[in-house]
Amino acid sequence: GNSVTQMQGQVTLSEEEFLFINCTYSTTGYPTLFWYVQYPGEGPQLLLKVTTANNKGSSRGFEATYDKGTTSFHLQKASVQESDSAVYYCVLVPNTGNYKYVFGAGTRLKVIA
Amino acid sequence: NAGVIQTPRHKVTGKGQEATLWCEPISGHSAVFWYRQTIVQGLEFLTYFRNQAPIDDSGMPKERFSAQMPNQSHSTLKIQSTQPQDSAVYLCASSLELGPYEQYFGPGTRLTVL
Numbered sequence: 001g002n003s004v005t006q007m008q009g010q011v012t013l014s015e016e017e018f019l020f021i022n023c024t025y026s027t028t029g030y031p032t033l034f035w036y037v038q039y040p041g042e043g044p045q046l047l048l049k050v051t052t053a054n055n056k057g058s059s060r061g062f063e064a065t066y067d068k069g070t071t072s073f074h075l076q077k078a079s080v081q082e083s084d085s086a087v088y089y090c091v092l093v094p095n096t097g098n099y100k101y102v103f104g105a106g107t108r109l110k111v112i113a
Numbered sequence: 114n115a116g117v118i119q120t121p122r123h124k125v126t127g128k129g130q131e132a133t134l135w136c137e138p139i140s141g142h143s144a145v146f147w148y149r150q151t152i153v154q155g156l157e158f159l160t161y162f163r164n165q166a167p168i169d170d171s172g173m174p175k176e177r178f179s180a181q182m183p184n185q186s187h188s189t190l191k192i193q194s195t196q197p198q199d200s201a202v203y204l205c206a207s208s209l210e211l212g213p214y215e216q217y218f219g220p221g222t223r224l225t226v227l
Contacts, residue, residue: 032213043117043204043218044156052211087157100146100169101216103115103156 004026004092006104012085014112019062021079021107026071033073034091038106044089047075056076082113117219119205124227126195134190134222138207145188146216147180150202159203162188163211195226 003026013019025031030052036044048057050066050073057064062077073090090104118137126132130226138145145157149172152195152227160170165182176197193201206216 034215041220043206043220045218046215049215095213099144099211099213100158100161100167100172101148101156102158105155 002031002092002094002102004090004102004104006061006107008091008107010108010110011104012053012110012112013080015081017111018082019084019111020108021058021088021090023073023104024071025090025091025092026072026095027094027102028093030068031095032093033064033066034063034089034093034101035073035075036089036103038087047099067105080109080111082111085109087112116133116215117205117207119203119222120218121222122220123223123225125227127227128196129194132192132195132199132224132226134192134203134205134224136188136190136205136219137186138152138188138205142207142209142217144208144211144216145182146203147188147190148206150204150221151200156204159190161211162170168211186198192224195224197226200224200226 005024034049035047035049039042048059050057055066064075089105092102120135146161149157152218158172160180162182177193180190204221206218207216208216
């Protein structure tokens, strides 16, 4: 089946520290991968998207690289701000023609000023 | 563009009552999705429509949950005989086309079953 693993339930950082959130996935073939961010009281919103065509995505200072060899899609940011505090979801869309999202468990980021 | 609209934002029902949740997708979007979010299970897929036709309802609990899309401007999720374990945030999302594309999520309806 299709699955996404985010082992870090919560990450706490101080402002300007480096962020790294793990994501690994399991599926057949090469899926499309997303990172979504969810703020309190809102639905998830797209942070970045990566396909096999471009292998790397970036947005608002966040970066993620699609690694087919290790089936990983980690999220990084060089210097976090308090406003980055939110829940981050790694999302997989299989390439099988069924386009329902498969979400990871989410990682809650808390940035302390 | 108002985004995806969900009403009500909060709903409280008694055990055994019916709950109907509404979703208005972004105008022009052909695909509409429903998800359920709980602390324990996280975000789970329920069902989706393309051009108002149901495509996949594999995530829907079979007995008490149903979803419809009577026209292109709204979809409903109905839960009959609500149970405390149905308490969750129900999220609706839409995308321009069906495919590996961005889905735009509404703010969700928080359902509490007493």
